[in-house]
Amino acid sequence: MPGQGGGEPPMSFLTLLRKEMGMLGRNRVLYLFLAVIFVFYWTNYATEESWSEGKAPAPPVEITEKALAMDGETGDGGGSQGVPPMPVYGFQKATDPEFLAERYLSMLKNDLQRGWMEQRIIFGAFSGKRKLSQSDREHMKESMSRLQEVVKEPSAYTGIEVLQMAADLDSHLGGWTSYMRDGVSFMEPIETFEDAMNMYAASLDEYEKRVADNGIYAGMARLFSDYMGLTAGLFPVFLGAFMMGRDRSSGMMELVSSRSIKAWRYVGARYLAHAIIISFLYLLLAAVGAWQTSGALEEAGTFGDALPIFLSYTSGWLLPTILVTLAFGLLISMAVGNGIIAIPLQIVWWFISALPLIGDYRFFKLFLRFNTGAEQETFYRYENAIIANRIFYVLLAVAMVAAAVMIWERKRSSGKGAKIGFGFRRRQAGRLVKNGSEG
Amino acid sequence: MSAPLSAVPFSLRRGEGAAALLIWNLRLLAGPLWLLSFLIVIVLSLFCNPSLMGAVDAAYWGERFVALLSLLLLPPLALLEAGGIGEGLLSKKQRHETVFVCRWLISAAWLAVLTALFYGGAALMGADFELPLIPGVFMTGLALGSVALLAAILLGGLSGGYIVVFAWYLLDWMTKGKWTGQLYLFSMSDGTWNTDKLWLLVLALLCLAVSAWLLPRLIKKRAF
Numbered sequence: 001m002p003g004q005g006g007g008e009p010p011m012s013f014l015t016l017l018r019k020e021m022g023m024l025g026r027n028r029v030l031y032l033f034l035a036v037i038f039v040f041y042w043t044n045y046a047t048e049e050s051w052s053e054g055k056a057p058a059p060p061v062e063i064t065e066k067a068l069a070m071d072g073e074t075g076d077g078g079g080s081q082g083v084p085p086m087p088v089y090g091f092q093k094a095t096d097p098e099f100l101a102e103r104y105l106s107m108l109k110n111d112l113q114r115g116w117m118e119q120r121i122i123f124g125a126f127s128g129k130r131k132l133s134q135s136d137r138e139h140m141k142e143s144m145s146r147l148q149e150v151v152k153e154p155s156a157y158t159g160i161e162v163l164q165m166a167a168d169l170d171s172h173l174g175g176w177t178s179y180m181r182d183g184v185s186f187m188e189p190i191e192t193f194e195d196a197m198n199m200y201a202a203s204l205d206e207y208e209k210r211v212a213d214n215g216i217y218a219g220m221a222r223l224f225s226d227y228m229g230l231t232a233g234l235f236p237v238f239l240g241a242f243m244m245g246r247d248r249s250s251g252m253m254e255l256v257s258s259r260s261i262k263a264w265r266y267v268g269a270r271y272l273a274h275a276i277i278i279s280f281l282y283l284l285l286a287a288v289g290a291w292q293t294s295g296a297l298e299e300a301g302t303f304g305d306a307l308p309i310f311l312s313y314t315s316g317w318l319l320p321t322i323l324v325t326l327a328f329g330l331l332i333s334m335a336v337g338n339g340i341i342a343i344p345l346q347i348v349w350w351f352i353s354a355l356p357l358i359g360d361y362r363f364f365k366l367f368l369r370f371n372t373g374a375e376q377e378t379f380y381r382y383e384n385a386i387i388a389n390r391i392f393y394v395l396l397a398v399a400m401v402a403a404a405v406m407i408w409e410r411k412r413s414s415g416k417g418a419k420i421g422f423g424f425r426r427r428q429a430g431r432l433v434k435n436g437s438e439g
Numbered sequence: 440m441s442a443p444l445s446a447v448p449f450s451l452r453r454g455e456g457a458a459a460l461l462i463w464n465l466r467l468l469a470g471p472l473w474l475l476s477f478l479i480v481i482v483l484s485l486f487c488n489p490s491l492m493g494a495v496d497a498a499y500w501g502e503r504f505v506a507l508l509s510l511l512l513l514p515p516l517a518l519l520e521a522g523g524i525g526e527g528l529l530s531k532k533q534r535h536e537t538v539f540v541c542r543w544l545i546s547a548a549w550l551a552v553l554t555a556l557f558y559g560g561a562a563l564m565g566a567d568f569e570l571p572l573i574p575g576v577f578m579t580g581l582a583l584g585s586v587a588l589l590a591a592i593l594l595g596g597l598s599g600g601y602i603v604v605f606a607w608y609l610l611d612w613m614t615k616g617k618w619t620g621q622l623y624l625f626s627m628s629d630g631t632w633n634t635d636k637l638w639l640l641v642l643a644l645l646c647l648a649v650s651a652w653l654l655p656r657l658i659k660k661r662a663f
Binding site for chain 1 (some may be wrong): 471472475479486487488490491492496499504511515530582594595596597598599601602605606609612613614617618627
């Protein structure tokens, strides 16, 4: 019976874990991994654009007609050298029901005219197009008549109601179309100084609420987690998928298979060693993030204030993603005997989770997007869904590791240990040796 | 039914010459990952709805997804000799550099077939594109795969190769080539065809040359 060989007593789980961590600590790939996540941190999070999300908004500067004339611009923002017209005070997200209804009407007319629409495929993972069916056309026409009512009497509707009409149409069309909530962001020009001041007042109000709730660093920690989640949902799979292949490539599989060690202890220790070390790297990066953020946003508090917030967000937001990504790589490599197969599957899962940038936290989302340091109220609205998602992923990781342990044990018991991890079958090895046998 | 032995050239039967080298390595490489890459092309063709595809859409699917198939084909070449058979391989008359280049060429040829299959199928199903997408996507794939291959050789494991190449891929995806300049992967998706793709080809060939030089030396080092 396998697992009965070997005269020495089996190593304790902790000893094995320590050995695995030591071995991983000497692996150059781990340092490459650290370098890569640091590059992503540096190029995506640690930027002026991110810091601006944690700072008080700047008040608009009134631009007089004289100043406009000196700049060669017009009140419509028309540039002098063929530059597209730009409003003087920029743009804001549209909330005017008439404006929104007109934009949706224009989109619907366009889609009906060309006979197809944009519709993302496979849970929104990939962009795509679809021809309109008769039923699609009917739903679109019905929505158009509702939107025309809005244009006729805009005061009877709110912007939110118009967005909901579009969202209803999206569900009739099968979801993931341009009509979904936040499928398209309509921006309207800010034409007057008064409008600019109103927008500034709203932004300042949101910012002050965050300050009053000590929410500046929490917002920045969410933004940090958002960017780093993109890496946590992909890169650990490359370690997870090949972690058991080491035994095969070093010719140790037969020896390991004959030792009296329990499968959960052997596979579990290796998985846990990877999970602990990778989590530690992300927590380290969170500490760097807290340090740099507190340097950029001095008015929000000290490094001591930022650090616990960054660490707790990273633990709750990112670590479940790391655990599952690692476990998925391990499980697939165990199940099919080839770690490479896990990679295309992981890529699909990654794409499914990457969009939208905010507001979708269903259970199939491997990592959670919240691509802003502001919008605290939005976060509170989704908080329960986010927590439920994260708990689900921790449990999923445990289930995946348990399944991987069972498969490992079954393969060991059936004498198919050589198929564990990235291994070639004997026939292929025979071909290799025979290959170029001109010698 | 197999052909009578007399019909097979003597040199081939003895396993000599370029044809034998190609055939043996083709048999070695044409495995489950080749089949998987073929199935992925079929699935992509079904999902991308070619009848509504213009040049930019076609480039998007090619550069972002079809090019990634090279990662199923090229990086595993780094570890074909893993498992302690180095001594046997290095005692052969045929130089291992030649064997390695032969394998790379076979894998590259399969990548070219897959790319042509994807775009050929798309064109048949009504896709409308004029840009020279097939060579562009092929060069993109070749660069991704060859960089992953070299990194896997240097780091002694596939995980290192994949980490390097996906860092490049994601960085380009998120920053639109801000950090990679002429080695930007998705230029055709932006609607432009320029000589940048040739830089990717040069990079792929450079990686091939370094890998072919390095791999036998590393095998020798590990074997003795």
